[in-house]
Amino acid sequence: MHNLLFSLKNVWFSYLGKFPALAAVDIDINAGQKISIIGANGSGKSTLLHLLDGLIFADKGAASFCGRELNEKDFNDSEFSRNFRRKVGFVFQNPDVQLFCPTVKEDIIFGPLQLGFGKDETQKRLEKLIAILAIEGLLERSPNQLSIGEKRKVALASTLIIRPDILILDEPTAGLDPLTTRHIIDLLIDENISGKTIITSTHDLHIVEEISDVVYVFGRERRIVKFGSPDSILSDTALLSENNLVHIHSHRHKDKVHVHPHVRLEHHLQDGEPG
Protein backbone atom coordinates (compact mmCIF):
# COMPACT_ATOMS: atom_id res chain seq x y z
CA MET A 1 0.00 0.00 0.00
CA HIS A 2 1.52 3.33 -1.04
CA ASN A 3 0.47 5.28 2.04
CA LEU A 4 1.51 2.69 4.60
CA LEU A 5 3.33 4.38 7.49
CA PHE A 6 3.90 1.77 10.18
CA SER A 7 3.98 -1.93 9.60
CA LEU A 8 4.52 -4.37 12.46
CA LYS A 9 4.78 -8.09 11.66
CA ASN A 10 4.92 -10.63 14.47
CA VAL A 11 6.60 -8.16 16.84
CA TRP A 12 7.71 -9.35 20.28
CA PHE A 13 9.17 -7.26 23.06
CA SER A 14 10.14 -7.92 26.67
CA TYR A 15 11.69 -5.69 29.33
CA LEU A 16 15.17 -6.82 30.45
CA GLY A 17 14.63 -9.88 28.31
CA LYS A 18 12.37 -11.52 30.89
CA PHE A 19 9.21 -9.45 31.40
CA PRO A 20 7.07 -9.90 28.28
CA ALA A 21 5.31 -6.75 27.11
CA LEU A 22 4.28 -7.45 23.51
CA ALA A 23 3.55 -10.82 21.90
CA ALA A 24 3.17 -11.47 18.17
CA VAL A 25 1.79 -8.03 17.34
CA ASP A 26 0.68 -7.33 13.76
CA ILE A 27 -0.43 -3.82 12.89
CA ASP A 28 -0.56 -1.75 9.70
CA ILE A 29 -1.15 1.99 10.00
CA ASN A 30 -1.86 4.15 6.95
CA ALA A 31 -1.39 7.89 6.54
CA GLY A 32 -4.33 9.96 7.74
CA GLN A 33 -5.90 7.15 9.77
CA LYS A 34 -7.20 7.41 13.31
CA ILE A 35 -6.11 4.40 15.30
CA SER A 36 -7.06 3.52 18.86
CA ILE A 37 -5.31 0.99 21.02
CA ILE A 38 -7.48 -0.16 23.90
CA GLY A 39 -6.76 -2.64 26.65
CA ALA A 40 -6.56 -3.05 30.39
CA ASN A 41 -3.65 -1.72 32.48
CA GLY A 42 -0.41 -3.54 31.73
CA SER A 43 -1.65 -5.03 28.46
CA GLY A 44 1.20 -3.52 26.40
CA LYS A 45 -0.41 -0.37 24.97
CA SER A 46 2.30 2.05 26.12
CA THR A 47 5.05 -0.35 25.08
CA LEU A 48 3.59 -0.50 21.58
CA LEU A 49 3.47 3.30 21.35
CA HIS A 50 7.08 3.59 22.55
CA LEU A 51 8.03 1.10 19.86
CA LEU A 52 6.20 3.11 17.19
CA ASP A 53 8.07 6.23 18.33
CA GLY A 54 11.45 4.51 18.02
CA LEU A 55 12.18 4.71 21.74
CA ILE A 56 12.48 0.93 22.10
CA PHE A 57 13.03 -1.75 19.48
CA ALA A 58 11.50 -5.14 18.79
CA ASP A 59 13.22 -8.24 20.20
CA LYS A 60 11.74 -10.36 17.42
CA GLY A 61 9.70 -9.64 14.30
CA ALA A 62 9.77 -6.71 11.90
CA ALA A 63 8.75 -3.12 12.61
CA SER A 64 9.07 -0.58 9.83
CA PHE A 65 8.27 3.06 9.16
CA CYS A 66 7.65 4.14 5.56
CA GLY A 67 9.23 0.91 4.41
CA ARG A 68 12.40 1.35 6.50
CA GLU A 69 13.08 -0.98 9.39
CA LEU A 70 13.02 0.64 12.86
CA ASN A 71 16.22 -0.35 14.63
CA GLU A 72 18.65 1.24 17.05
CA LYS A 73 21.43 1.51 14.49
CA ASP A 74 19.40 3.71 12.17
CA PHE A 75 18.48 6.04 15.02
CA ASN A 76 22.18 6.63 15.62
CA ASP A 77 22.20 8.25 12.18
CA SER A 78 21.38 11.86 13.11
CA GLU A 79 19.83 12.66 9.73
CA PHE A 80 17.38 9.74 9.92
CA SER A 81 16.67 10.38 13.57
CA ARG A 82 15.95 14.10 12.97
CA ASN A 83 13.64 13.36 10.01
CA PHE A 84 11.79 10.71 12.00
CA ARG A 85 11.35 12.98 15.03
CA ARG A 86 10.06 15.77 12.79
CA LYS A 87 7.44 13.40 11.37
CA VAL A 88 6.39 11.52 14.51
CA GLY A 89 5.30 13.30 17.69
CA PHE A 90 4.66 11.53 20.99
CA VAL A 91 2.60 12.70 23.96
CA PHE A 92 3.54 10.73 27.05
CA GLN A 93 1.02 9.28 29.48
CA ASN A 94 2.55 11.14 32.43
CA PRO A 95 2.89 14.85 31.58
CA ASP A 96 5.45 15.27 34.37
CA VAL A 97 7.77 13.10 32.31
CA GLN A 98 7.35 15.26 29.24
CA LEU A 99 7.64 18.62 30.99
CA PHE A 100 11.22 18.59 32.23
CA CYS A 101 12.23 22.24 31.71
CA PRO A 102 12.03 24.95 34.38
CA THR A 103 9.27 26.87 32.53
CA VAL A 104 6.34 26.00 30.28
CA LYS A 105 7.74 28.13 27.45
CA GLU A 106 11.10 26.35 27.51
CA ASP A 107 9.28 23.02 27.48
CA ILE A 108 7.18 23.92 24.46
CA ILE A 109 10.07 25.24 22.39
CA PHE A 110 12.45 22.43 23.36
CA GLY A 111 11.45 20.18 20.43
CA PRO A 112 11.69 22.67 17.54
CA LEU A 113 15.02 24.01 18.79
CA GLN A 114 16.52 20.51 19.00
CA LEU A 115 15.14 19.67 15.56
CA GLY A 116 16.79 22.72 14.00
CA PHE A 117 13.74 24.81 13.11
CA GLY A 118 15.56 28.03 14.03
CA LYS A 119 14.69 30.67 16.58
CA ASP A 120 12.42 32.84 14.42
CA GLU A 121 10.42 29.90 13.11
CA THR A 122 10.12 28.48 16.64
CA GLN A 123 8.89 31.82 17.94
CA LYS A 124 6.28 32.05 15.14
CA ARG A 125 5.02 28.55 15.83
CA LEU A 126 4.84 29.26 19.54
CA GLU A 127 2.73 32.36 19.01
CA LYS A 128 0.32 30.49 16.75
CA LEU A 129 0.02 27.57 19.14
CA ILE A 130 -0.61 29.63 22.27
CA ALA A 131 -3.47 31.33 20.46
CA ILE A 132 -5.01 27.96 19.53
CA LEU A 133 -4.60 26.38 22.96
CA ALA A 134 -5.13 29.57 24.99
CA ILE A 135 -2.08 28.96 27.15
CA GLU A 136 -0.47 32.39 27.04
CA GLY A 137 -0.91 32.86 30.78
CA LEU A 138 1.01 29.66 31.50
CA LEU A 139 4.17 30.37 29.51
CA GLU A 140 6.34 31.82 32.27
CA ARG A 141 5.08 29.40 34.93
CA SER A 142 6.91 26.33 36.17
CA PRO A 143 5.25 23.01 35.24
CA ASN A 144 5.07 22.41 39.01
CA GLN A 145 2.46 25.15 39.24
CA LEU A 146 0.05 23.65 36.67
CA SER A 147 -3.07 21.55 37.17
CA ILE A 148 -3.20 18.12 35.52
CA GLY A 149 -5.39 19.49 32.72
CA GLU A 150 -2.98 22.36 32.06
CA LYS A 151 -0.05 19.95 32.13
CA ARG A 152 -1.69 17.76 29.50
CA LYS A 153 -2.43 20.78 27.32
CA VAL A 154 1.18 21.96 27.59
CA ALA A 155 2.51 18.45 26.90
CA LEU A 156 0.32 18.36 23.80
CA ALA A 157 1.56 21.81 22.80
CA SER A 158 5.18 20.69 23.20
CA THR A 159 4.50 18.00 20.60
CA LEU A 160 2.14 19.93 18.29
CA ILE A 161 4.69 22.73 17.86
CA ILE A 162 6.86 20.27 15.92
CA ARG A 163 3.91 19.87 13.51
CA PRO A 164 4.42 16.14 13.09
CA ASP A 165 2.55 14.18 10.42
CA ILE A 166 1.86 11.44 12.94
CA LEU A 167 0.66 12.12 16.45
CA ILE A 168 0.99 9.33 19.02
CA LEU A 169 -0.84 9.89 22.31
CA ASP A 170 -0.64 7.70 25.38
CA GLU A 171 -3.90 8.05 27.34
CA PRO A 172 -4.28 11.76 26.61
CA THR A 173 -7.50 12.16 28.60
CA ALA A 174 -6.62 10.16 31.72
CA GLY A 175 -7.63 12.02 34.88
CA LEU A 176 -9.15 14.99 33.07
CA ASP A 177 -12.46 16.69 33.72
CA PRO A 178 -15.12 16.33 30.98
CA LEU A 179 -14.60 19.81 29.51
CA THR A 180 -10.83 19.48 29.14
CA THR A 181 -11.34 15.98 27.70
CA ARG A 182 -13.70 17.51 25.14
CA HIS A 183 -11.14 20.19 24.19
CA ILE A 184 -8.44 17.61 23.65
CA ILE A 185 -10.70 15.34 21.59
CA ASP A 186 -11.80 18.28 19.43
CA LEU A 187 -8.18 19.22 18.90
CA LEU A 188 -7.28 15.67 17.84
CA ILE A 189 -10.21 15.54 15.42
CA ASP A 190 -9.12 18.88 13.90
CA GLU A 191 -5.56 17.61 13.55
CA ASN A 192 -6.86 14.50 11.77
CA ILE A 193 -9.03 16.58 9.43
CA SER A 194 -5.92 18.58 8.55
CA GLY A 195 -4.33 15.31 7.41
CA LYS A 196 -2.44 14.05 10.43
CA THR A 197 -2.39 10.41 11.48
CA ILE A 198 -3.59 10.01 15.06
CA ILE A 199 -2.64 6.96 17.14
CA THR A 200 -4.13 6.95 20.63
CA SER A 201 -4.04 4.49 23.48
CA THR A 202 -6.88 4.73 25.94
CA HIS A 203 -9.26 2.82 28.12
CA ASP A 204 -11.83 5.57 28.02
CA LEU A 205 -14.36 3.88 25.73
CA HIS A 206 -16.50 7.02 25.52
CA ILE A 207 -13.95 8.70 23.26
CA VAL A 208 -13.03 5.70 21.12
CA GLU A 209 -15.70 6.14 18.48
CA GLU A 210 -14.71 9.73 17.74
CA ILE A 211 -10.96 9.20 17.58
CA SER A 212 -10.85 5.91 15.67
CA ASP A 213 -11.16 4.50 12.19
CA VAL A 214 -9.69 1.23 13.45
CA VAL A 215 -9.59 -0.03 17.03
CA TYR A 216 -7.06 -2.61 18.25
CA VAL A 217 -7.88 -4.49 21.45
CA PHE A 218 -4.99 -5.77 23.57
CA GLY A 219 -5.64 -8.78 25.75
CA ARG A 220 -4.07 -10.04 28.97
CA GLU A 221 -1.50 -12.04 27.02
CA ARG A 222 -0.20 -8.71 25.64
CA ARG A 223 -1.29 -9.58 22.15
CA ILE A 224 -3.94 -8.16 19.89
CA VAL A 225 -7.13 -10.13 20.42
CA LYS A 226 -9.28 -8.29 17.92
CA PHE A 227 -9.30 -5.27 15.65
CA GLY A 228 -11.93 -3.59 13.55
CA SER A 229 -14.21 -0.59 13.23
CA PRO A 230 -15.20 1.16 16.46
CA ASP A 231 -18.77 -0.04 16.04
CA SER A 232 -17.84 -3.70 15.72
CA ILE A 233 -15.49 -3.51 18.73
CA LEU A 234 -17.73 -1.49 21.02
CA SER A 235 -20.71 -3.71 20.33
CA ASP A 236 -18.75 -6.84 21.31
CA THR A 237 -19.60 -6.65 25.00
CA ALA A 238 -18.26 -10.12 25.76
CA LEU A 239 -14.83 -9.21 24.35
CA LEU A 240 -14.71 -5.91 26.24
CA SER A 241 -15.83 -7.53 29.44
CA GLU A 242 -13.30 -10.34 29.11
CA ASN A 243 -10.54 -7.74 28.74
CA ASN A 244 -11.52 -5.57 31.72
CA LEU A 245 -12.78 -2.75 29.54
CA VAL A 246 -16.40 -2.64 30.69
CA HIS A 247 -18.31 -3.36 33.83
CA ILE A 248 -21.98 -3.98 34.43
CA HIS A 249 -23.47 -0.72 35.53
CA SER A 250 -26.67 -0.52 37.55
CA HIS A 251 -28.46 2.67 38.46
CA ARG A 252 -31.91 4.13 38.83
CA HIS A 253 -33.82 6.55 36.61
CA LYS A 254 -36.72 7.81 38.74
CA ASP A 255 -38.35 4.53 39.84
CA LYS A 256 -36.88 2.31 37.13
CA VAL A 257 -33.68 0.26 37.72
CA HIS A 258 -31.44 0.37 34.69
CA VAL A 259 -28.71 -2.27 34.17
CA HIS A 260 -26.26 -2.33 31.25
CA PRO A 261 -22.59 -2.72 30.42
CA HIS A 262 -20.97 0.72 30.74
CA VAL A 263 -19.67 1.36 27.24
CA ARG A 264 -21.46 4.21 25.54
CA LEU A 265 -23.89 6.95 26.39
CA GLU A 266 -26.39 5.52 23.89
CA HIS A 267 -27.22 2.82 26.43
CA HIS A 268 -28.88 5.52 28.48
CA LEU A 269 -30.73 6.91 25.50
CA GLN A 270 -32.31 3.63 24.40
CA ASP A 271 -35.35 4.30 26.55
CA GLY A 272 -35.33 7.96 25.65
CA GLU A 273 -33.78 8.74 29.04
CA PRO A 274 -30.85 11.02 29.74
CA GLY A 275 -27.62 9.41 31.02
Next chain:
Amino acid sequence: MKEDSRNGGFVDRSLIGILAFLKNSLFAEEHALKHGFIQSLDPRIKTLTFILFIVVILLAKTIPLVLSLYLLCLLLACISKVNLGFFLKRTWIFIPLFSLFIALPALFSNFTPGEELFSFKAAGLALVITRPGALTVLLFVLRVTAIVSFAVLLSITTRHCELLKVLRIFGIPQAFVMVLGVCYRYIYIFIGIIENTYLAIKSRVGTEIHYKSGQQIVGWNIAFLWVRSYRLNEDVYKAMLSRGYNGEPYVLDDFKVNSRDWLWLAFSGVIGICITCFFH
Protein backbone atom coordinates in the same frame (compact mmCIF):
# COMPACT_ATOMS: atom_id res chain seq x y z
CA MET B 1 7.40 5.60 66.19
CA LYS B 2 6.87 4.33 69.67
CA GLU B 3 9.98 5.77 71.34
CA ASP B 4 7.94 8.38 73.10
CA SER B 5 5.42 10.89 71.93
CA ARG B 6 7.86 13.80 72.20
CA ASN B 7 10.28 12.04 69.85
CA GLY B 8 7.45 11.16 67.47
CA GLY B 9 6.42 14.79 67.43
CA PHE B 10 10.01 15.81 66.85
CA VAL B 11 10.35 13.49 63.82
CA ASP B 12 7.02 14.75 62.48
CA ARG B 13 7.93 18.37 62.90
CA SER B 14 11.42 17.89 61.47
CA LEU B 15 10.19 16.10 58.35
CA ILE B 16 7.38 18.55 57.69
CA GLY B 17 9.68 21.47 58.54
CA ILE B 18 12.42 20.30 56.17
CA LEU B 19 9.97 19.74 53.31
CA ALA B 20 8.29 23.11 53.90
CA PHE B 21 11.68 24.86 54.07
CA LEU B 22 12.77 23.22 50.80
CA LYS B 23 9.55 24.22 49.09
CA ASN B 24 9.69 27.79 50.40
CA SER B 25 13.35 28.40 49.74
CA LEU B 26 13.65 26.59 46.41
CA PHE B 27 10.30 27.03 44.78
CA ALA B 28 8.51 30.05 46.24
CA GLU B 29 8.92 32.97 43.88
CA GLU B 30 6.94 35.39 45.99
CA HIS B 31 9.56 38.17 45.94
CA ALA B 32 10.76 37.48 42.40
CA LEU B 33 7.26 38.14 41.06
CA LYS B 34 6.85 41.52 42.81
CA HIS B 35 7.14 44.67 40.73
CA GLY B 36 10.15 46.18 42.48
CA PHE B 37 13.31 47.86 41.25
CA ILE B 38 15.66 44.85 41.25
CA GLN B 39 12.97 42.61 39.75
CA SER B 40 12.62 44.98 36.81
CA LEU B 41 16.27 44.64 35.78
CA ASP B 42 17.57 42.29 33.14
CA PRO B 43 18.79 39.16 34.99
CA ARG B 44 22.18 39.27 33.24
CA ILE B 45 22.87 42.90 34.17
CA LYS B 46 21.55 42.29 37.68
CA THR B 47 23.80 39.28 38.18
CA LEU B 48 26.80 41.09 36.71
CA THR B 49 26.40 44.09 39.02
CA PHE B 50 25.82 41.92 42.08
CA ILE B 51 28.99 39.99 41.28
CA LEU B 52 30.77 43.35 40.98
CA PHE B 53 29.55 44.37 44.45
CA ILE B 54 30.59 41.00 45.90
CA VAL B 55 34.09 41.36 44.41
CA VAL B 56 34.40 44.88 45.85
CA ILE B 57 33.38 43.52 49.27
CA LEU B 58 35.88 40.68 48.99
CA LEU B 59 38.70 43.11 48.23
CA ALA B 60 37.61 45.70 50.79
CA LYS B 61 39.93 46.19 53.72
CA THR B 62 38.00 48.78 55.72
CA ILE B 63 34.85 48.43 57.77
CA PRO B 64 33.17 51.63 56.45
CA LEU B 65 33.50 50.39 52.86
CA VAL B 66 31.88 47.02 53.63
CA LEU B 67 29.28 48.70 55.82
CA SER B 68 28.31 51.16 53.09
CA LEU B 69 27.88 48.33 50.59
CA TYR B 70 25.81 46.40 53.11
CA LEU B 71 23.60 49.46 53.60
CA LEU B 72 23.27 49.76 49.82
CA CYS B 73 22.11 46.15 49.76
CA LEU B 74 19.47 46.86 52.43
CA LEU B 75 18.35 49.92 50.48
CA LEU B 76 18.02 47.82 47.33
CA ALA B 77 15.98 45.27 49.28
CA CYS B 78 13.65 48.03 50.49
CA ILE B 79 13.05 49.56 47.06
CA SER B 80 12.49 46.07 45.65
CA LYS B 81 9.53 45.49 47.98
CA VAL B 82 11.34 42.83 50.01
CA ASN B 83 10.18 42.71 53.62
CA LEU B 84 13.19 43.87 55.64
CA GLY B 85 12.40 41.65 58.65
CA PHE B 86 12.22 38.58 56.40
CA PHE B 87 15.40 39.61 54.60
CA LEU B 88 17.41 40.16 57.80
CA LYS B 89 16.21 36.84 59.21
CA ARG B 90 17.13 35.04 56.00
CA THR B 91 20.60 36.62 55.83
CA TRP B 92 21.61 36.63 59.49
CA ILE B 93 20.67 33.08 60.39
CA PHE B 94 23.30 30.41 59.79
CA ILE B 95 26.14 31.78 57.73
CA PRO B 96 27.06 35.10 59.44
CA LEU B 97 26.49 33.59 62.91
CA PHE B 98 28.52 30.56 61.91
CA SER B 99 31.29 32.83 60.64
CA LEU B 100 31.22 34.66 63.99
CA PHE B 101 32.00 31.38 65.78
CA ILE B 102 34.85 30.69 63.37
CA ALA B 103 36.30 34.17 63.79
CA LEU B 104 35.86 34.31 67.58
CA PRO B 105 39.43 33.17 68.51
CA ALA B 106 40.86 36.07 66.48
CA LEU B 107 39.44 38.43 69.12
CA PHE B 108 42.04 37.41 71.66
CA SER B 109 45.63 38.55 72.12
CA ASN B 110 46.95 34.99 71.66
CA PHE B 111 46.00 35.16 67.96
CA THR B 112 45.88 38.90 67.27
CA PRO B 113 48.27 40.85 69.46
CA GLY B 114 47.78 44.58 69.92
CA GLU B 115 46.24 47.28 72.06
CA GLU B 116 44.14 45.82 74.88
CA LEU B 117 40.44 46.61 74.71
CA PHE B 118 38.99 44.39 77.40
CA SER B 119 40.23 41.55 79.61
CA PHE B 120 38.56 38.89 81.71
CA LYS B 121 39.19 35.50 83.32
CA ALA B 122 37.52 32.26 82.26
CA ALA B 123 38.31 28.79 83.67
CA GLY B 124 41.44 30.17 85.31
CA LEU B 125 42.70 31.66 82.02
CA ALA B 126 43.32 35.36 81.56
CA LEU B 127 41.78 36.35 78.19
CA VAL B 128 42.52 39.67 76.54
CA ILE B 129 40.46 41.06 73.69
CA THR B 130 42.56 43.37 71.52
CA ARG B 131 41.47 46.29 69.34
CA PRO B 132 42.99 44.81 66.11
CA GLY B 133 41.35 41.46 67.02
CA ALA B 134 37.93 43.05 67.47
CA LEU B 135 38.27 45.00 64.21
CA THR B 136 39.35 41.87 62.30
CA VAL B 137 36.37 39.89 63.60
CA LEU B 138 33.98 42.76 62.87
CA LEU B 139 35.32 43.14 59.31
CA PHE B 140 35.13 39.38 58.70
CA VAL B 141 31.56 39.00 59.97
CA LEU B 142 30.41 42.13 58.18
CA ARG B 143 32.03 40.97 54.96
CA VAL B 144 30.31 37.56 55.15
CA THR B 145 27.00 39.22 55.99
CA ALA B 146 27.24 41.69 53.11
CA ILE B 147 28.15 38.97 50.59
CA VAL B 148 25.40 36.63 51.84
CA SER B 149 22.94 39.55 51.67
CA PHE B 150 23.76 40.34 48.05
CA ALA B 151 23.57 36.65 47.12
CA VAL B 152 20.24 36.18 48.91
CA LEU B 153 18.82 39.39 47.42
CA LEU B 154 19.78 38.20 43.94
CA SER B 155 18.27 34.75 44.46
CA ILE B 156 14.98 35.90 45.97
CA THR B 157 14.37 38.69 43.45
CA THR B 158 15.19 36.58 40.40
CA ARG B 159 13.19 33.61 39.16
CA HIS B 160 15.21 30.41 39.34
CA CYS B 161 14.66 29.67 35.68
CA GLU B 162 16.19 33.06 34.84
CA LEU B 163 19.16 32.41 37.10
CA LEU B 164 19.73 29.15 35.24
CA LYS B 165 19.64 31.02 31.91
CA VAL B 166 22.13 33.54 33.28
CA LEU B 167 24.51 30.68 34.10
CA ARG B 168 24.55 29.82 30.41
CA ILE B 169 25.49 33.38 29.50
CA PHE B 170 28.40 33.27 31.92
CA GLY B 171 29.87 30.37 30.02
CA ILE B 172 28.65 27.39 32.08
CA PRO B 173 28.21 24.45 29.64
CA GLN B 174 24.64 24.12 28.42
CA ALA B 175 24.46 20.41 29.32
CA PHE B 176 25.38 21.23 32.94
CA VAL B 177 22.77 24.00 33.15
CA MET B 178 20.17 21.65 31.71
CA VAL B 179 20.95 18.99 34.31
CA LEU B 180 20.53 21.63 37.03
CA GLY B 181 17.21 22.69 35.54
CA VAL B 182 15.91 19.13 35.32
CA CYS B 183 17.05 18.44 38.92
CA TYR B 184 15.29 21.60 40.08
CA ARG B 185 12.09 20.49 38.32
CA TYR B 186 12.06 16.96 39.72
CA ILE B 187 13.13 17.75 43.29
CA TYR B 188 9.68 19.35 43.59
CA ILE B 189 7.97 16.17 42.40
CA PHE B 190 9.96 14.05 44.83
CA ILE B 191 9.14 16.38 47.72
CA GLY B 192 5.48 15.83 46.81
CA ILE B 193 5.97 12.05 46.73
CA ILE B 194 7.69 12.07 50.14
CA GLU B 195 4.91 14.21 51.63
CA ASN B 196 2.18 11.97 50.23
CA THR B 197 3.98 8.79 51.27
CA TYR B 198 4.35 10.15 54.78
CA LEU B 199 0.64 11.02 54.94
CA ALA B 200 -0.29 7.60 53.53
CA ILE B 201 1.77 5.85 56.21
CA LYS B 202 0.34 8.09 58.91
CA SER B 203 -3.23 7.45 57.75
CA ARG B 204 -2.77 3.67 57.89
CA VAL B 205 -0.49 3.05 60.86
CA GLY B 206 -0.60 6.34 62.78
CA THR B 207 2.47 7.62 64.57
CA GLU B 208 2.43 5.03 67.37
CA ILE B 209 4.38 2.15 65.84
CA HIS B 210 7.35 0.19 67.08
CA TYR B 211 10.66 1.77 66.10
CA LYS B 212 11.75 -1.42 64.29
CA SER B 213 8.67 -1.32 62.06
CA GLY B 214 9.30 2.38 61.60
CA GLN B 215 12.83 1.68 60.43
CA GLN B 216 11.52 -0.95 58.01
CA ILE B 217 8.94 1.44 56.59
CA VAL B 218 11.49 4.23 56.17
CA GLY B 219 14.01 1.85 54.57
CA TRP B 220 11.41 0.45 52.22
CA ASN B 221 10.34 3.95 51.22
CA ILE B 222 13.89 5.07 50.51
CA ALA B 223 14.26 2.06 48.21
CA PHE B 224 10.89 2.78 46.60
CA LEU B 225 11.88 6.40 45.99
CA TRP B 226 15.13 5.26 44.43
CA VAL B 227 13.27 2.91 42.05
CA ARG B 228 10.83 5.67 41.11
CA SER B 229 13.60 8.16 40.46
CA TYR B 230 15.40 5.60 38.30
CA ARG B 231 12.24 4.95 36.27
CA LEU B 232 11.55 8.66 35.95
CA ASN B 233 15.10 9.19 34.76
CA GLU B 234 14.57 6.67 31.94
CA ASP B 235 11.20 8.11 30.97
CA VAL B 236 12.43 11.70 30.93
CA TYR B 237 15.33 10.69 28.72
CA LYS B 238 12.87 9.01 26.34
CA ALA B 239 10.75 12.18 26.33
CA MET B 240 13.85 14.19 25.41
CA LEU B 241 14.81 11.77 22.65
CA SER B 242 11.27 11.84 21.33
CA ARG B 243 11.54 15.60 20.76
CA GLY B 244 14.86 15.40 18.94
CA TYR B 245 17.44 15.65 21.74
CA ASN B 246 20.75 14.19 20.61
CA GLY B 247 23.06 15.00 23.50
CA GLU B 248 23.58 18.67 22.60
CA PRO B 249 20.78 20.88 23.96
CA TYR B 250 19.79 24.06 22.09
CA VAL B 251 18.01 26.90 23.87
CA LEU B 252 16.43 30.24 23.12
CA ASP B 253 17.85 33.32 24.83
CA ASP B 254 15.07 35.84 25.07
CA PHE B 255 16.50 38.39 27.49
CA LYS B 256 16.03 42.04 26.56
CA VAL B 257 18.23 44.84 27.87
CA ASN B 258 16.64 48.29 28.05
CA SER B 259 17.90 51.74 28.97
CA ARG B 260 17.09 51.24 32.66
CA ASP B 261 19.49 48.25 32.71
CA TRP B 262 22.30 50.24 31.12
CA LEU B 263 21.73 53.06 33.60
CA TRP B 264 21.85 50.62 36.51
CA LEU B 265 25.06 49.07 35.13
CA ALA B 266 26.70 52.50 34.83
CA PHE B 267 25.45 53.52 38.27
CA SER B 268 26.79 50.32 39.86
CA GLY B 269 30.16 50.79 38.20
CA VAL B 270 30.41 54.38 39.40
CA ILE B 271 29.28 53.44 42.93
CA GLY B 272 31.79 50.58 43.05
CA ILE B 273 34.66 52.82 41.91
CA CYS B 274 33.66 55.76 44.15
CA ILE B 275 33.28 53.68 47.30
CA THR B 276 36.56 51.89 46.66
CA CYS B 277 38.49 55.14 45.95
CA PHE B 278 36.92 57.03 48.85
CA PHE B 279 37.60 54.43 51.53
CA HIS B 280 41.02 53.39 50.28
